[in-house]
Amino acid sequence: MDFxxxxxxxLRLGLDILxxxxxxxxxxxxxGKYEKVSPAKSFFMTNFAAIQQGVTSINxxxxxxxxxxxxxxxxxxxxxFLKNKIADLENEIFDFEELAKxxxxxxxxxxxxxxxxxxxxxxxxxxxxxxxxxxxxRINKGxxxxxxxxxxxxxxxxxxxxxYRLTDHFADVLTILDPNNKVDAIVARSRSHGILEGYxxxxxxxxxxxxxxxxxxxxxxxxxxxxxMYPKGVRIGRISKIERESYSVTQHIEITPSVDFGNLEExxxxxxxxxxxKEKEWEILNRPLKLGSKN
Amino acid sequence: xxISTLKLLRSMGLTxxxxxxxxxxxxxxxxxxxxxxxQIPFNILIVLYLSxxxxxxxxxxxxxxxxxxxxxxxxxxxAIGTFIGVLISRIIYLFKExxxxxxxxxxxxxxxxxxxxxxxxSSLFLxxxxxxxxxxxxxxxxxSLMASLLAPVLFLVLERIWKQDEEASLRGVG
Numbered sequence: 001m002d003f004x005x006x007x008x009x010x011l012r013l014g015l016d017i018l019x020x021x022x023x024x025x026x027x028x029x030x031x032g033k034y035e036k037v038s039p040a041k042s043f044f045m046t047n048f049a050a051i052q053q054g055v056t057s058i059n060x061x062x063x064x065x066x067x068x069x070x071x072x073x074x075x076x077x078x079x080x081f082l083k084n085k086i087a088d089l090e091n092e093i094f095d096f097e098e099l100a101k102x103x104x105x106x107x108x109x110x111x112x113x114x115x116x117x118x119x120x121x122x123x124x125x126x127x128x129x130x131x132x133x134x135x136x137x138r139i140n141k142g143x144x145x146x147x148x149x150x151x152x153x154x155x156x157x158x159x160x161x162x163x164y165r166l167t168d169h170f171a172d173v174l175t176i177l178d179p180n181n182k183v184d185a186i187v188a189r190s191r192s193h194g195i196l197e198g199y200x201x202x203x204x205x206x207x208x209x210x211x212x213x214x215x216x217x218x219x220x221x222x223x224x225x226x227x228x229m230y231p232k233g234v235r236i237g238r239i240s241k242i243e244r245e246s247y248s249v250t251q252h253i254e255i256t257p258s259v260d261f262g263n264l265e266e267x268x269x270x271x272x273x274x275x276x277x278k279e280k281e282w283e284i285l286n287r288p289l290k291l292g293s294k295n
Numbered sequence: 296x297x298i299s300t301l302k303l304l305r306s307m308g309l310t311x312x313x314x315x316x317x318x319x320x321x322x323x324x325x326x327x328x329x330x331x332x333x334q335i336p337f338n339i340l341i342v343l344y345l346s347x348x349x350x351x352x353x354x355x356x357x358x359x360x361x362x363x364x365x366x367x368x369x370x371x372x373x374a375i376g377t378f379i380g381v382l383i384s385r386i387i388y389l390f391k392e393x394x395x396x397x398x399x400x401x402x403x404x405x406x407x408x409x410x411x412x413x414x415x416x417s418s419l420f421l422x423x424x425x426x427x428x429x430x431x432x433x434x435x436x437x438x439s440l441m442a443s444l445l446a447p448v449l450f451l452v453l454e455r456i457w458k459q460d461e462e463a464s465l466r467g468v469g
Contacts, residue, residue: 008350009352027378055319129369164370262326
């Protein structure tokens with residue numbers, strides 16, 4: 001080994017240790033709940049997402065051309081179906097708003113008075129990331145369209161996920177198929193609680209449901225509204241498999257989501273306009289009390 | 296900045312462009328043809344190629360760059376990928392003199408072995424963050440198999456990008 005090799009090895013070892021330390025710091029900062037995007041990352045993401053959007057739209061156009069002019073069979077039916085879907089989505093939003101109003105009235109009666117009017121933002125999917133670790137989709141609306149971190153994302157069929165990462169014009173949605181996305185849910189019929197967690201091949205687990213709770217196949221699962229992220233009563237899916245072990249205290253419940261993630265093209269992001277106000281309220285409540293001050 | 300450094304930067308730029316192209320294709324084209332449950336981890340393949348082929352002391356920085364650009368398309372933290380990438384590059388550094396890629400089956404076999412190592416380290420990380428990771432393993436296996444089968448082709452492309460001749464060897468850049 002000559003002197004330059006020795007120097008290179010030392011440099012490499014030093015850089016390896018430095019990068020390992022930086023990445024360990026990065027790991028410690030990673031919450032898995034949401035990610036605040038740096039300006040540099042935002043710049044790259046916005047530009048690459050625009051490319052993704054372009055490629056997706058070219059793909060859609062090519063397949064549209066094929067459907068309309070070459071196959072020329074299903075196009076008009078699809079159009080009708082999409083229009084119906086939009087009408088369904090509007091109905092669903094109306095239902096959500098009605099629920100929010102009812103909620104508001106009840107809370108006013110109880111003097112809790114918290115406003116929860118949701119503003120729907122229709123978005124198109126421009127890309128998917130479905131590696132073994134994460135199930136994420138990218139939509140074409142961002143901060144400038146009013147979307148906020150951790151806003152719930154739905155379709156007329158049910159819950160999709162929440163906004164995990166945000167740039168000015170695009171956002172990443174962590175879907176309910178992702179094991180990192182835990183959703184507090186209830187069985188619509190028995191009102192029993194459980195935690196949902198993404199599993200594999202488009203299925204979701206419902207955890208922590210006691211063995212004595214009577215659940216049956218095809219039971220509807222809804223969001224519970226706990227956790228202050230998802231609105232209460234949004235459809236998630238139906239029970240497709242139940243396993244009860246004699247030695248276990250909980251049941252093994254598998255849910256098939258209502259949303260067909262394979263054919264998802266548009267989603268609705270629900271915005272709570274008063275989220276900042278809420279955060280400020282929490283901040284004030286969490287401030288330590290100044291004891292012993294004279295004024 | 297000498298010629299070797301320039302060559303390193305140019306090749307890395309081209310590699311990142313290739314990564315971006317592959318990420319865009321996997322995020323847009325594959326779901327449209329019905330493959331939405333799996334994604335080929337091209338970033339890992341590139342990290343493995345760099346680890347096997349490059350003698351540069353800046354390898355860790357290059358791995359960081361690959362993982363950063365990958366994180367623009369995935370919510371996977373760049374940090375975990377970088378940490379595992381640098382660890383595996385260190386392991387490869389110890390053994391790479393004994394591995395010569397003279398046939399495609401050997402490339403596939405070695406890459407698959409490295410993927411299992413990657414799975415082991417990433418599962419450990421994710422286990423500490425989120426608990427049991429069994430479900431991930433059953434998705435990672437077909438993904439890594441697909442990637443291993445594609446490895447010889449991708450390595451050939453990368454070989455053209457990182458083409459090293461005698462006078463511009465990347466050893467001793469700096």
